[in-house]
Amino acid sequence: MAGYDSGSIVGAHYLDGDHAASEGAIAAGCNFVAGYPITPSTEVVERLAWRFPITGGTFIQMEDEIASSIAIQGAVWGGAKAMTVSSGPGISLMMEHIGLAAMTEVPCVFVNVQRGGPSTGLPTLPAQADMMQARWGSHGDYEVIALAPSSPQECFDLLIHAFNLSEQYRVPVLFMMDESIGHMTERVVIPPSKQIKLVPRRFTKLGPGEYLPYRAGDDLVPEMTQAGVGHKVHITGLTHDEQGYPVMNADCQHQLVTRLVDKIRNNVDKIAFYHEDEIEGADVVVVTYGITSRVSMRAIRAARQEGLKVGHLRLVVVWPFIEEYIRSLAGKVKALVVPEINLGQMVLEVERCARGQCEVVLVSHAGGTVHNPQVIYDAIMEAGR
Amino acid sequence: MTDVAETCVQENPVERYLRMDRIPHIWCPGCGIGTTVNCFARAIEQADVDLEKLAIVSGIGCTGRVAGYLNFDSFHTTHGRAIPFATGLKLANPDLKVVVYSGDGDLVAIGGNHFIHAARRNADLTVICVNNFNYAMTGGQAAPTTPLDAMGTTAPYGVCERPFNLPFLAKSCGAVYVARWTTYHVRQITKAMVEAMNKDGFSFVEIISPCPTLYERRNRLGSGLDRMKWFKENSVIKNGSDTRNIDIAYQQPIICGKFVDIDRPSLLEVTEAKIGDIRGKQRWADVSRRQKKSIEQTE
Ligand SMILES: Cc1ncc(C[n+]2csc(CCOP(=O)(O)OP(=O)(O)O)c2C)c(N)n1
Ligand code: SF4
Ligand SMILES: [Mg+2]
DSSP, rough: OOOOOOOOEEEEEEHHHHHHHHHHHHHTTOEEEEOOOOOTTHHHHHHHHHHHHHHEEEEEEEESSSHHHHHHHHHTTTTTOEEEEOHHHHHHHHHHHHHHHHHHHHEEEEEEEEESSSOEEEEEOOOOOHHHHHOOOOOSSSSOEOOOOOHHHHHHHHHHHHHHHHHHHHEEEEEEHHHHHHHHHHEEEOOOOOGGGOOOOBBBOOOTOOOOOOOOOSSSOOOOOOTTTTTTEEEEEEOTTSOOOOSHHHHHHHHHHHHHHHHHHTTTHHHEEEESSOOTOEEEEEEEEEHHHHHHHHHHHHHHHTTEEEEEEESSEEEEEOHHHHHHHHOOOSSEEESSSSSSHHHHHHHHHHHSEEEEEEEEOOOOOOOOHHHHHHHHHHHOO | OOOOHSSOOOOTTTTGGGGGGOOOOOTTTTTTTTHHHHHHHHHHSSSSOOHHHEEEEESTTTTTGGGHHHHSEEEEOTOOOOHHHHHHHHHTTTEEEEEEEEEEEEIIIIIIHHHHHHHHOOOEEEEEEEEEEEBTTTTTTEEEEEEEEEEEBBBTTOOOOOOOOOOHHHHHOOEEEEEEEEEEEHHHHHHHHHHHHHHOOOEEEEEEEOOOIIIIIIIOOOHHHHHHHHHHEEEETTTTGGGGGOOOOOSSSSSEEEEEOOOOOHHHHHHHHHHSSSTTSSSSOOOOOOHHHHHHHOO
16 A cells, blocks of 8 residues: 555564564554553564564553553544554553544554453463453443454454454454464464555545534545644544534434444444354354364364264454344354353353344353363253254 | 724634634633633744644643634543643654643643653653643542642542642653743743743643632632732742742742753654654665564564
């Protein structure tokens, strides 16, 4: 993309997920990162601090995650593509600004390399227990997009996609890694930048006086501008009209907040994608995301060897949730088995969408390591009986 | 008879800098915030700033509403976080002149950590703080700037804590320009704003302002006008004062003036000197072969 010459390293590399995510950001044209060190995400910012001077980006280590999560939004209004990176405690501090990004429609990416919680929890060990926080963590009604990579290669590929989605829909995108993916080292293949498709910022062509920063077309996504180009915009986290001016009444609240929510909900089919493996005719479908997808594969293979018809549905985009898909799937199977490294989060969504049409089985894990595949296997076999 | 158009000023000279479609504003009669905005509108005419490139960033509070009335790219962010927003804006787009305009509670209570770090790193920002000795927007609670013994809704028997001395705080953290005036000193405020905006690095102007609706009323200090008279009679101009000696005590004289005006390389200057052109021009192609090789080898 013009102006986003990425300076990526090209070819096959041996990278951990954190470093692959850093390279994904560079390849996505990200040129501003603000962060604060926290295990297990620190390597992402360390690498960017080292790489950005070469690729033309700016890294700043802020005084805390609250600052990081809003410095990136200032940078976006300055014209940058921006991201911040953290884990549990830091992500909790960022919540107010995820709401600000949703409300003011700032395209940006929040990387969460999940660790065990609550509180300081297990800094060096994995969990998937921030999935509901990702969706609901800031106050008020809003929608975000969240992706869950399951390998270092996906940390690279999907981070580019995360930026693209954020630009397309003008929403904060949460990138839900976890400690095991972040610290797992594997082959990562980086294509030449010419082959990487980037969604450019949807800058307005309207001039000052014509442009209204929050007037949206049919897709409900308004065009963007940046400071210093003459539009003299006013941007506020208060409920605002199309001009961006605060309006304190129920009508304006209704118009704005429903649009913010609908621009995502109306496009679930376009945004959310997943991988299906032998879903057709399955009796049991295992619904997974992130590292747990890989752990589950062993259990699924073993169950198939026993003659059970087991499908595997791997969510890549976890939010917005694929409600319709799960609803129709639930009508066709005996059971949906949901392993996750938490005590039951995405399973609540699966249950809600299944509407009692089939059994929904949670295979929980409090965090600190990944599941023993045996436990998942047992749950599949039990559900398939 | 003379033509009215010849004798009347048709347009208020500051109108062009305001979002007139948002007037009337929300501020109370006698409030000092509007006075400071008036000074600011005059200051930007005199300062060495490209008005197309001027951005205003506010936090939340009565003062935080300033961004919404100024006709520039203006950002009303979250409570306490105007400075880190502004830091990102400026670093991403160094051509901009970024001014943070907010209240005392916003900048030095909830935002205190950002304030000290921006001064330390000498971020290229002008910070204007309207200090009305309380959290006004939420109804007059005590703030870290409320003088000892003064009352607030959350300090019904008087504040028990020593307040911040903001010029001292700013100076000791590394600000390159520090001044304090009251809303009585409109010419000096304007001049201080001009000087502050003309500096590279972190410049800070504190403006002591009446909040007649809350602070003055609760402490029985009279109207906005009474307060202006009090400022007139009780402010002592001591340019160059040692900032350690200019604490504010309840109903004691307020020392005003310009206290710091020094030069120190700003965050942008240091960064750019260290890493070369990190603004997007230096590309992979410009990197030395040795550096390139070292990157390749670590993969
Ligand atoms: C995180 C958060 N906490 C609290 C508030 C409520 N609040 C809004 S303005 C304000 C105080 C503002 O005081 P100051 O910065 O001094 O501005 P003033 O109104 O006095 O000009 C507070 C506490 C908020 N908006 N956000
Ligand atoms: S409450 Fe105080 S600070 Fe707020 S507008 Fe009224 S007088 Fe001004
Ligand atoms: Mg105040």
